[in-house]
Amino acid sequence: MSKIHVTTSVNGDPVEFLADPRETLLDCLRDHLGLTGSKEGCGTGDCGACSVMLDGRLVSSCLVLGVEAEGKRIDTIEGMANGGELHPLQRKFIELAALQCGFCTPGILVASKALLEKNPDPSEEEVRYWLAGNLCRCTGYDKIVRAVLDAAAEMRGAA
Amino acid sequence: MAKDEIRTEYKLVGTRPNRPDGLDKVTGRARYGADFSLPGMLFGAVVRSPHAHARIKRIDASKALALDGVKAVVTRADFPTGLTGEDWNLQENTMAGDVALYDGHAVAAVAATSALLAQDAARLIEVEYEILPHVTDVDEAIKPGAPAIRPGSADHSVPPHEGETPDMCRHNVVRNIEFGHGDIKDGFAKADLVMERTYKTEATHQGYIEPHACVGQMGEDGKGEMWVCTQGHWFIRRMCAAVLGIEAAQLRVTPSEIGGGFGGKTTIFMEPLALALSRKAGGRPVKIVMSRAEVLRATGPTASSSMDVKIGMTKDGTLTAARAEFRMQGGAFPGAPVDMALYCAFAPYKIPAIEHIGYDVLANRPKCAAYRAPGAPMGAFAVESLIDEMCGELGLDPIEVRLKNAVKEGDKSSYGPTFGKIGLVETLEAARAHPNYSVPLGPNQGRGVASGFWFNHGGETSVSLAISEDGTVQVSVGTPDIGGSRASIALMTAETLGIPYEDVRVNVVETGALGVNEPTHGSRATFASGKAAVEAARQAAREMCRRAAKEWGIDEEAVVWEDGAARPAGPNAGKFPPMTIAEIASRMGSTGGPISGHHESVPGGVGASFGTHVVDVEVDPETGRTTILRYLVVQDAGRAIHPSYVEGQYQGGAAQGIGWALNEEYVYGDDGRLQNPVFLDYRVPVASDLPMIDTVIVEVPNPGHPYGVRGVGETGITPPLPAIANAIAVATGARLRHLPMNPPRVLAAIQAKDRG
Numbered sequence: 001m002s003k004i005h006v007t008t009s010v011n012g013d014p015v016e017f018l019a020d021p022r023e024t025l026l027d028c029l030r031d032h033l034g035l036t037g038s039k040e041g042c043g044t045g046d047c048g049a050c051s052v053m054l055d056g057r058l059v060s061s062c063l064v065l066g067v068e069a070e071g072k073r074i075d076t077i078e079g080m081a082n083g084g085e086l087h088p089l090q091r092k093f094i095e096l097a098a099l100q101c102g103f104c105t106p107g108i109l110v111a112s113k114a115l116l117e118k119n120p121d122p123s124e125e126e127v128r129y130w131l132a133g134n135l136c137r138c139t140g141y142d143k144i145v146r147a148v149l150d151a152a153a154e155m156r157g158a159a
Numbered sequence: 160m161a162k163d164e165i166r167t168e169y170k171l172v173g174t175r176p177n178r179p180d181g182l183d184k185v186t187g188r189a190r191y192g193a194d195f196s197l198p199g200m201l202f203g204a205v206v207r208s209p210h211a212h213a214r215i216k217r218i219d220a221s222k223a224l225a226l227d228g229v230k231a232v233v234t235r236a237d238f239p240t241g242l243t244g245e246d247w248n249l250q251e252n253t254m255a256g257d258v259a260l261y262d263g264h265a266v267a268a269v270a271a272t273s274a275l276l277a278q279d280a281a282r283l284i285e286v287e288y289e290i291l292p293h294v295t296d297v298d299e300a301i302k303p304g305a306p307a308i309r310p311g312s313a314d315h316s317v318p319p320h321e322g323e324t325p326d327m328c329r330h331n332v333v334r335n336i337e338f339g340h341g342d343i344k345d346g347f348a349k350a351d352l353v354m355e356r357t358y359k360t361e362a363t364h365q366g367y368i369e370p371h372a373c374v375g376q377m378g379e380d381g382k383g384e385m386w387v388c389t390q391g392h393w394f395i396r397r398m399c400a401a402v403l404g405i406e407a408a409q410l411r412v413t414p415s416e417i418g419g420g421f422g423g424k425t426t427i428f429m430e431p432l433a434l435a436l437s438r439k440a441g442g443r444p445v446k447i448v449m450s451r452a453e454v455l456r457a458t459g460p461t462a463s464s465s466m467d468v469k470i471g472m473t474k475d476g477t478l479t480a481a482r483a484e485f486r487m488q489g490g491a492f493p494g495a496p497v498d499m500a501l502y503c504a505f506a507p508y509k510i511p512a513i514e515h516i517g518y519d520v521l522a523n524r525p526k527c528a529a530y531r532a533p534g535a536p537m538g539a540f541a542v543e544s545l546i547d548e549m550c551g552e553l554g555l556d557p558i559e560v561r562l563k564n565a566v567k568e569g570d571k572s573s574y575g576p577t578f579g580k581i582g583l584v585e586t587l588e589a590a591r592a593h594p595n596y597s598v599p600l601g602p603n604q605g606r607g608v609a610s611g612f613w614f615n616h617g618g619e620t621s622v623s624l625a626i627s628e629d630g631t632v633q634v635s636v637g638t639p640d641i642g643g644s645r646a647s648i649a650l651m652t653a654e655t656l657g658i659p660y661e662d663v664r665v666n667v668v669e670t671g672a673l674g675v676n677e678p679t680h681g682s683r684a685t686f687a688s689g690k691a692a693v694e695a696a697r698q699a700a701r702e703m704c705r706r707a708a709k710e711w712g713i714d715e716e717a718v719v720w721e722d723g724a725a726r727p728a729g730p731n732a733g734k735f736p737p738m739t740i741a742e743i744a745s746r747m748g749s750t751g752g753p754i755s756g757h758h759e760s761v762p763g764g765v766g767a768s769f770g771t772h773v774v775d776v777e778v779d780p781e782t783g784r785t786t787i788l789r790y791l792v793v794q795d796a797g798r799a800i801h802p803s804y805v806e807g808q809y810q811g812g813a814a815q816g817i818g819w820a821l822n823e824e825y826v827y828g829d830d831g832r833l834q835n836p837v838f839l840d841y842r843v844p845v846a847s848d849l850p851m852i853d854t855v856i857v858e859v860p861n862p863g864h865p866y867g868v869r870g871v872g873e874t875g876i877t878p879p880l881p882a883i884a885n886a887i888a889v890a891t892g893a894r895l896r897h898l899p900m901n902p903p904r905v906l907a908a909i910q911a912k913d914r915g
Contacts, residue, residue, distance in 0.1 A: 020273075020275055022275060023275070027274075030193075030194075031274075035187070036187070036190070036191075036193075036194040037186070037187015037188065038187070039191065039193075039368070039369070039418070040193065040370070040448075041368040041369065041370065041418075041451065041838075042451040042837065042838045043450055043451060044451065044837050044838065044839060046451075046837065046838035046839045047368055047451075047838055049368055076187070077186065077187035078186070078187050080186070080187075081186055086182075086185065086186075090185040090186065091185075093181075093185050094177045094178065094181035094182065094185055095177060096803070097175070097178070097643070097801075097803035097804055097806075097807055099181070099184055099185070100419075100641065100642035100643065100804070100807050100811065101367070101368075101369070101416075101417060101418050101419045101420075101641055101642060102180070102183075102184030102185075102189055102416065102418070103191060103367075103368045103369040103416075103418025103419060104368050104418075105184050105185060106185075106187045109185060124851075125847075127846070128846040128847040128849075129846075129847045131845075131846040131847075132845040132846050132847040132848075133845075134845075134846070135368055135838065135843060135845060136368070136846075137365075137366050137367055137368055137419050137421070137811070137814075137815070137843060138419055138641075138642060138807070138811045139807055139810060139811050139814075140807075140810035140811050140813055140814030140844075140849060140852050141814070141844075141846040141849055142806075142810045142849075142851050142852045143803070143806075143807060143810070144846070145846065145851070146851075
């Protein structure tokens with residue numbers, strides 16, 4: 001099957017790639033652009049490990065075709081830190097041991113950042129429902145929810 | 160970093176520093192199984208049986224091989240013959256022989272220049288099947304006359320059951336276990352209350368979020384390499400070598416970061432296929448990444464079980480006798496963890512007479528793998544549910560009854576050995592004292608208690624430690640870091656050497672770098688690799704003392720290692736200023752060469768870990784839906800090296816247990832096909848299903864470890880199943896004895912109770 005040329009932007013950088021029309025955005029990020037921080041846990045939009053931002057909207061990149069990225073802006077886990085400075089969520093996840101194996105972590109961080117942009121002061125319940133599409137099998141979510149709430153408090157204090 | 164208040168004797172052990180691999184894991188840089196690629200790499204895809212049981216009459220790959228870019232197809236014909244025992248089982252599970260034994264069983268594999276092309280090619284491989292009768296339920300599979308899954312493999316020591324003649328072979332019973340002690344008749348005669356119940360649990364999957372993935376490369380010369388997500392790369396090496404008929408040392412296996420395992424990544428599935436394809440494709444590396452459906456259909460879930468338990472209790476709650484008969488299917492291969500389930504079932508209690516009977520039964524399902532305390536949760540579900548029901552019948556407090564019968568140091572365990580120092584009583588007392596145990600409950604709410612046990616494990620361990628030129632320390636371990644073991648091993652190494660935590664780097668190294676290591680399993684990484692790292696550090700410290708003694712011109716016995724420096728042992732040894740690790744390291748090239756320490760052993764002194772959980776639930780009487788209101792895990796860690804990751808193990812174990820109790824199950828259709836091989840339908844707990852999970856770390860130090868570590872990973876999944884059943888029984892008045900306790904089952908139980 002002939003490939004389609006896609007021009008898009010990832011983490012602020014202009015990029016181009018050739019996509020098989022059957023390939024997902026996740027496939028293209030991982031296999032064509034070498035951005036393996038987004039993970040595939042299910043391929044059916046149930047686990048959230050592939051969460052990225054597409055034009056400012058949180059999506060499962062396994063449910064978006066690579067060719068749909070044409071002309072869009074994509075933000076991934078690789079662009080979350082500001083140079084050497086971690087996003088408060090990333091820092092809190094390390095400090096509060098909110099990861100064990102770490103495989104779901106990139107998706108959960110991307111999804112949590114999207115939440116805090118919409119709602120800088122979420123309740124525990126709001127965090128839990130927002131992250132209900134991001135599976136973690138190691139932690140029981142306790143420390144993840146605490147880290148998100150703690151990062152939110154810190155970011156509100158800094159604002 | 161502030162130290163937890165209860166710990167005063169150590170500088171670092173018991174603190175909560177950032178884990179060394181944290182930065183890579185929050186930035187997306189950490190390399191997991193599917194993140195690895197090599198130049199010239201091909202992609203593999205696997206053809207799997209859509210039938211539960213079918214003879215493979217013909218495989219025709221000609222159409223696939225005709226596609227440009229398809230480089231190799233392998234079937235069982237590409238594997239050596241003549242394997243026996245578990246090696247044969249592994250080979251048969253890797254690739255079906257004459258018969259496909261379960262829905263998802265691999266029958267062929269193909270390698271091509273892209274993943275999509277490999278998938279296209281797999282669809283072009285034609286397989287002709289003759290469908291055979293199948294059986295997936297353990298109680299059906301055990302019956303005489305059930306479809307024989309592995310003709311000739313029955314354990315003929317199984318005695319005929321009531322109403323059966325001796326010639327009625329139970330084809331699928333491959334192992335019969337019986338053990339026990341005491342006079343069971345006498346024990347039941349002494350009881351005021353004897354109850355017997357039957358329990359069932361369905362198969363569940365470990366549900367790690369990272370699907371299995373590997374890159375394998377092997378030439379015609381039988382030399383190869385593999386990069387793979389695994390809990391144990393020496394196991395991968397040994398098993399792949401056996402299945403492929405190559406020499407183990409010729410295969411070098413490097414573990415990636417691992418996205419969860421819980422026991423399910425301690426064995427092989429598609430790894431030998433990547434190597435076989437690579438060999439056939441002229442040595443080009445081949446990458447295979449499983450889909451989620453492949454993970455659920457064709458890797459190792461846990462067993463399903465059917466269990467009879469009978470217990471005798473006096474009016475004051477003393478246990479007098481117990482009997483357990485467990486039937487488990489672990490797929491189409493021997494190895495259901497019925498032995499472990501029986502060993503653990505009564506382990507928390509001192510009971511004068513016990514009889515254990517177990518049957519390992521074949522069924523047309525995937526080969527089970529270890530899942531966190533394999534077998535123990537099922538046994539605990541049955542035993543702890545029945546004890547709770549009897550407490551209710553006699554009007555006794557469940558914690559008091561458990562305290563009355565709890566095993567202590569010096570007691571002979573239900574499964575044989577005598578317990579050393581253990582902390583069950585301490586967990587029960589801490590649970591009783593916790594505020595959660597006295598929160599008032601509302602309507603439709605109930606509180607459940609249960610205890611659990613896991614042995615923990617030492618296992619083959621090899622660790623190497625080297626002092627760098629600047630006095631920092633690298634530790635090479637063979638146990639992949641699943642949940643923070645680099646941090647705990649660095650803490651113990653730094654504590655032992657008296658140097659900063661940040662000066663130690665722990666690397667998980669490949670098979671070529673160390674002697675054989677068992678996987679990160681049996682809750683052993685922090686115990687065994689940690690103990691070996693401490694021994695290696697002590698060895699290096701002794702060498703550093705020797706170097707200092709030589710420079711000072713005194714006896715090496717007159718030098719001690721303290722706070723990161725060699726020092727004269729006392730005033731008589733001479734007056735020398737401390738010689739720091741950095742000073743010794745900077746000169747080691749001229750004082751005798753590199754300084755390192757090693758430790759290789761099967762560490763003894765394993766300490767069992769007991770836990771007690773308290774859960775409050777609310778059950779919606781209209782729908783049967785159970786909500787977890789609050790959850791408390793109390794468990795003996797021996798010593799929590801990094802308390803955050805100990806809490807994490809407790810919380811994670813509880814969450815998996817909650818999923819198993821309430822929702823997760825393998826659903827098979829009448830056709831023997833798995834009906835729910837996606838996360839939408841095999842639904843693991845999500846964030847909005849759970850409350851915060853409270854933890855109490857009890858510390859009864861294990862005398863068999865230099866810092867008292869027991870191992871904490873597995874015990875936590877054992878109590879949730881019965882604790883939740885016990886809570887639901889209080890909330891609804893209905894006792895559920897079949898997992899999962901999903902809304903339809905709970906509703907049916909409530910309605911059955913209301914009908915009287």
